[in-house]
Amino acid sequence: MTYNDAIRRLPTRINGLDQVALGGLPEGRSTLVTGTTGTGKTLFAIEFLARGIQHLDQPGVFVNFEERPEDVRRNAASLSFPIEQWERDRHWAFVDATADAEDGGEVIVGNYDFGGLASRIEHAVRGIGAVRVSLDSLGAVFSRFPNSAVVRQELHRIAHVLNRIGVTSVITAERTSEYNGVSRYDVEEFVLDNVIILRNVLADERRRRTVEIVKFRGTTHRTGEWLFTIDPKHGIVVMPLAFLTPLAVASRTRVSTGNPGLDEMCGGGVYQDSIVLLTGPSGVGKTLTGLGFTAAGIAAGERCLIFALDESRAQLGRNAAGWGLDLDSMEASGLLRIVCDYPEVASLEDHFLRLRQLIEEFQPTRLVMDTLSALERVVTPRALLDFVLSLGAVVRQHRVTTLLTSAPSGRFTPQLTPAIAAEIASLTDVSINLRYVESAGEIHRVVAVLQTRGSMHDPSIRHVTVDSEGLHVGERVTRVVGILSGNSTIPGVPWLLAESPEPEEQQSGE
Amino acid sequence: MTTYFFRLFVFGQTERSVAAQANLRMLCESLLPGRYRVEVVDVAEHPDVADQERVLATPMVVRMAPLPRYRVIGDLSDHRRMATALGLPEEAPPTPLGDEA
The missing domain is CATH 3.40.50.300 (P-loop containing nucleotide triphosphate hydrolases)
Known part of the structure; x- marks a missing residue:
């Protein structure tokens, strides 16, 4: 690891993704993962943490804005990610930032900031020594707080905190259409450095999932859209490189x-x-x-x-x-x-x-x-x-x-x-x-x-x-x-x- | 006589935090004299308490009692809206100091 190779990579260990990303996500940075509904953003956010825990012993913090922790646990269980066990072992921690649905409601009166959230994330990261953080998903934040300009500015604050404490993070956001713009609320402005787009395209009456690395600032990556599947057993599997592990011996028979x-x-x-x-x-x-x-x-x-x-x-x-x-x-x-x-x-x-x-x-x-x-x-x-x-x-x-x-x-x-x-x-x-x-x-x-x-x-x-x-x-x-x-x-x-x-x-x- | 209990989450002693505290106390004094309690929680010092309330934006005040719970986010600069949002009794409308009439 040399310093002239400015940005190091953190291998995600998501099947096939690291080969496309030429090693992984930029370490210590935030990567925006955008996609329309149903493209697998939440799964990406979950797997990013799960693979780190499974393969590299890297604890992770999951910041959920939309789905409640019990929903995330349940979804992850279908991929046999034992999140509750990981929580007990202090490998996984939730920062639950969902809105309060049951109670009397929530009203905004006057000015506010996301200092509370930033502080909670930092506390959770230090608490379990997290290396990875996933935030899922920004759409819920924007629909909860009507002033987009404030939200953008405050998300910038969050991204800044994440960078300062040295974690590598994945932030998911919605897009409205497959090939226009990057994300719905121009959130790319604040994590412009690294952007991945997930697509679920209906072309010639066929569904096709692809992943594209739009940019990794200051580093190289493979261009173009790469096919991926969501396998019930293996989760996200990016093709074709997912399986290209060379055989040690070529057969002479x-x-x-x-x-x-x-x-x-x-x-x-x-x-x-x-x-x-x-x-x-x-x-x-x-x-x-x-x-x-x-x-x-x-x-x-x-x-x-x-x-x-x-x-x-x-x-x-x-x-x-x-x-x-x-x-x-x-x-x-x-x-x-x-x-x-x-x-x-x-x-x-x-x-x-x-x-x-x-x-x-x-x-x-x-x-x-x-x-x-x-x-x-x-x-x-x-x-x-x-x-x-x-x-x-x-x-x-x-x-x-x-x-x-x-x-x-x-x-x-x-x-x-x-x-x-x-x-x-x-x-x-x-x-x-x-x-x-x-x-x-x-x-x-x-x-x-x-x-x-x-x-x-x-x-x-x-x-x-x-x-x-x-x-x-x-x-x-x-x-x-x-x-x-x-x-x-x-x-x-x-x-x-x-x-x-x-x-x-x-x-x-x- | 119902006693109101409010928990106000702030992040550090910023201008915004101070304003929120002042506005909340002022409103309570005028609407609920002698029957309210305010607890200020600095998220930076008590993140576990903030976790319980799933704090995202600060300042945020939660009416803990009586139920149901109401949550108001912001520096509470509009007293009338804050009173409505917190479900406070409507008699004796307050006149906020230095704010819009």
């Missing part, structure tokens, strides 16, 4: 993709903790490859999980039966679990949480997700990238060999912007492309392995045939150019076979 030809092209199967991205237009054989990948796992006595989007269980079963695979009996064996969902039935975060829960409970060694592209209908490319990042972290942690399929040129779906497609590809370990090519009046399938991290692979483009037995990798394709650059931006159009030889290429060849 190779497993089969279920297709001998693909195994060979990948240099003898894929590493056990790999994420394999299989891209190709619809109908080219992605689902078939996924089923083969699953069958290989089942045959080896491994648990497999299929997360199918866009196909019903019945359709999937019928397709599998067409290739001689009996999903019903695989399921009956207890080794296979299939989840079929249309992307629209839940938000991306809910899909993610469900998948994560399944992975934690079922402990599969293989996961197939078919297809990622179906999710594009319901989310932005950016959110999809976050999803893949988060999923990647979970499957790596549990060492699940994962096959993701994607149709980059989906005929009915908005396509990924190239930058996002490239980013998703960079997150995966193995990248396989299935393509159509046109040759002599016929459509052929070809396959290419574009990347296998940490391993050699076959650089050639090979023919692929599909019959009742499944998908077969065949001869090397020699006369085609531009398969891969024949790009994914022309939806549904197969790559043209360039029959014309390119002289230079031929000379430099064999």
Whole structure:
């Protein structure tokens, strides 16, 4: 901790937030957390204290203007934060500043200030040696005291006291709309230094929670909105970085993709903790490859999980039966679990949480997700990238060999912007492309392995045939150019076979 | 004969605190002579008492007895409004010193 690095950080230990905040909240300062109703401000204020107590042994003072302490205790109990216990242990103290609802009422006659509150907070902080303070929420203060100018000035006094006694604080405030101004009563003026905005946006008929660090004065932070969820068990979980804890050891064990030809092209199967991205237009054989990948796992006595989007269980079963695979009996064996969902039935975060829960409970060694592209209908490319990042972290942690399929040129779906497609590809370990090519009046399938991290692979483009037995990798394709650059931006159009030889290429060849 | 008991919360001996005390006593003298009691609590010295009353803004006077309790925030510079807000008997309207008529 050096002094030239002017502002130190206090890790919040809220899931994923510190990574976005590059270490935590500015230490010894106040951070304004604003959001419209239902964005999770109170939860943020509670968790800020709770995580400090749980992980860093830092006592906290909760100043409540709106909800009574018993309500806060009850809400926190659902996240298994034992506030009453903490109060007994002097880790947590309330400064109850709610209005008196039961009695005769409250009237303002003449001038006043918040000296009383400031004094109580200071007393509570010293009493338990608090490191953190949460104030929730300023909206209640403004509605109680009609003169906003006085309230602002007095809140400035409170913020000043908090800074003087050296605590790091979170102050919540209401906003009236998602993208206008910072807070409702211009309270940002007094804690302008650090501002976090929580949002709960309805976009394309989907709810989406995001957290954005608007400013941390004098320090850096990550920009942009970050998806977060409110998990009944884990509270606030900011994606995608919440789970990105690097694995100590990368697996050296190779497993089969279920297709001998693909195994060979990948240099003898894929590493056990790999994420394999299989891209190709619809109908080219992605689902078939996924089923083969699953069958290989089942045959080896491994648990497999299929997360199918866009196909019903019945359709999937019928397709599998067409290739001689009996999903019903695989399921009956207890080794296979299939989840079929249309992307629209839940938000991306809910899909993610469900998948994560399944992975934690079922402990599969293989996961197939078919297809990622179906999710594009319901989310932005950016959110999809976050999803893949988060999923990647979970499957790596549990060492699940994962096959993701994607149709980059989906005929009915908005396509990924190239930058996002490239980013998703960079997150995966193995990248396989299935393509159509046109040759002599016929459509052929070809396959290419574009990347296998940490391993050699076959650089050639090979023919692929599909019959009742499944998908077969065949001869090397020699006369085609531009398969891969024949790009994914022309939806549904197969790559043209360039029959014309390119002289230079031929000379430099064999 | 009902005895009124008021608890006045102040923060330090500021001008505002002193004014609130003076205004409260003056009003009580004129409306409740001989049957009132005022206790002044400095929040800085007795934060636990302030916690019980959930003090936010100061000065604040609470009518502790008789029930129900009324709370008035501010330096009490308007005696008529203060009397109403504290639920005091209306006879003999006071004439505050040095304030607006």
